[in-house]
Amino acid sequence: MTGKEFGVAVLGAGRIGMLHAENLMAAVPGLTLKVVADPVPEAVGTARERLDVKGEEDWRVAVQDPDVDAVIICSPTEQHAEQIREAAAAGKHIFCEKPIDRDLASIDELLEYVEEQGVKFQTGFNRRFDRNFAALRKRTVEGEVGDLWILKITSRDPELPPPSYLQVSGGLFFDMAIHDFDMARFLADDEIREVTACGSALVSEGTKEAGDIDTALTTVRFENEVLAQIDNCRQTTYGYDQRVEILGRDGMLMADNERLDTVTFADSSGFHRQTLPHFFLERYRNSYARELEQFRDALEGAPVAVSGFDGRQAVLAAVAADRSLRERRTVALEEVEQDLKDGTMARRGDE
Numbered sequence: 001m002t003g004k005e006f007g008v009a010v011l012g013a014g015r016i017g018m019l020h021a022e023n024l025m026a027a028v029p030g031l032t033l034k035v036v037a038d039p040v041p042e043a044v045g046t047a048r049e050r051l052d053v054k055g056e057e058d059w060r061v062a063v064q065d066p067d068v069d070a071v072i073i074c075s076p077t078e079q080h081a082e083q084i085r086e087a088a089a090a091g092k093h094i095f096c097e098k099p100i101d102r103d104l105a106s107i108d109e110l111l112e113y114v115e116e117q118g119v120k121f122q123t124g125f126n127r128r129f130d131r132n133f134a135a136l137r138k139r140t141v142e143g144e145v146g147d148l149w150i151l152k153i154t155s156r157d158p159e160l161p162p163p164s165y166l167q168v169s170g171g172l173f174f175d176m177a178i179h180d181f182d183m184a185r186f187l188a189d190d191e192i193r194e195v196t197a198c199g200s201a202l203v204s205e206g207t208k209e210a211g212d213i214d215t216a217l218t219t220v221r222f223e224n225e226v227l228a229q230i231d232n233c234r235q236t237t238y239g240y241d242q243r244v245e246i247l248g249r250d251g252m253l254m255a256d257n258e259r260l261d262t263v264t265f266a267d268s269s270g271f272h273r274q275t276l277p278h279f280f281l282e283r284y285r286n287s288y289a290r291e292l293e294q295f296r297d298a299l300e301g302a303p304v305a306v307s308g309f310d311g312r313q314a315v316l317a318a319v320a321a322d323r324s325l326r327e328r329r330t331v332a333l334e335e336v337e338q339d340l341k342d343g344t345m346a347r348r349g350d351e
């Protein structure tokens with residue numbers, strides 16, 4: 001660490017914005033939370049009260065604040081593009097929650113502009129910093145299982161989001177599986193070549209009415225022919241299920257779920273263990289603090305740990321998965337890239 005303090009604005013004081021703001025207050029030396037912005041007065045009030053920090057209802061005022069060197073974008077996804085552009089124009093470094101946007105052409109324009117402006121950009125794929133998945137990646141790239149053959153990612157939420165969220169989430173592939181596309185790329189250390197997605201609305205009628213799915217199996221083939229299977233569901237009876245398995249020529253690596261504690265109670269009815277952390281805020285708490293430390297390091301001159309390109313490639317996979325689901329066929333990412341080049345892809349708002 002250089003000892004320099006960077007002033008930070010958090011844009012959006014919802015679930016993830018408040019978590020990042022609290023982490024900044026408590027656990028990330030080198031980053032100082034200067035202001036929290038949210039258009040909802042109650043959200044600003046809560047942030048002021050809980051964090052004893054300046055609150056703004058107009059996010060533009062926070063971006064322009066001379067004490068702010070960097071922004072952490074935690075607003076709803078459809079707000080990200082405008083905020084990235086404005087922050088980059090003001091010369092502010094950017095940490096942006098996933099997905100960067102749902103429109104690939106827009107992401108490409110934004111990342112080019114960010115580059116031109118010379119500001120740092122990190123994508124919020126926090127799971128890379130989870131201790132289990134970070135260890136899996138390290139041991140995999142060190143060659144412990146030899147040549148990779150199969151990755152299996154299980155990523156199931158404990159409960160459906162509220163119907164209002166389903167309307168704006170952009171769908172399971174963009175909102176939920178996006179983390180898993182990134183995890184697959186991270187663990188395989190390779191680019192995805194093609195995607196075959198299968199999905200259903202089994203958990204609730206509401207999902208179907210929203211035109212979405214709540215259960216999906218997605219098969220991924222990487223450029224190097226390695227295969228990955230991603231298993232997503234929006235509901236379980238037993239908590240937030242987050243596991244990964246990696247099969248290779250020399251063995252298997254497996255990261256199991258975290259438990260609330262490791263105590264086992266045994267009686268005549270069996271062996272009983274603690275349940276799983278309820279959801280992402282509990283399960284991934286440490287990884288959110290670590291990704292901000294990485295952002296601090298990037299501001300101090302280190303390479304960005306999760307780049308805009310990483311954010312883009314996960315969205316590319318989500319676009320292919322969405323197309324695969326709708327057209328019931330395998331979709332090569334190259335096909336989506338070609339449509340993007342030809343300008344034949346629907347842009348945000350076209351549909």
Ligand SMILES: NC(=O)c1ccc[n+]([C@@H]2O[C@H](COP(=O)([O-])OP(=O)(O)OC[C@H]3O[C@@H](n4cnc5c(N)ncnc54)[C@H](O)[C@@H]3O)[C@@H](O)[C@H]2O)c1
Pocket residue numbers: 011012013014015016017037038039040043059074075076077079097098099124125126175280
């Ligand atoms: N990395 C992760 O694990 C993770 C987890 C949850 C959400 N997210 C992402 O974070 C973003 C926010 O999700 P959330 O669950 O916190 O949503 P949320 O609905 O809980 O919070 C969003 C907040 O942004 C505010 N807001 C609306 N328009 C705004 C604007 N123009 N400027 C600033 N604030 C604005 C809303 O009033 C609300 O308080 C989404 O992009 C989502 O995909 C990432």
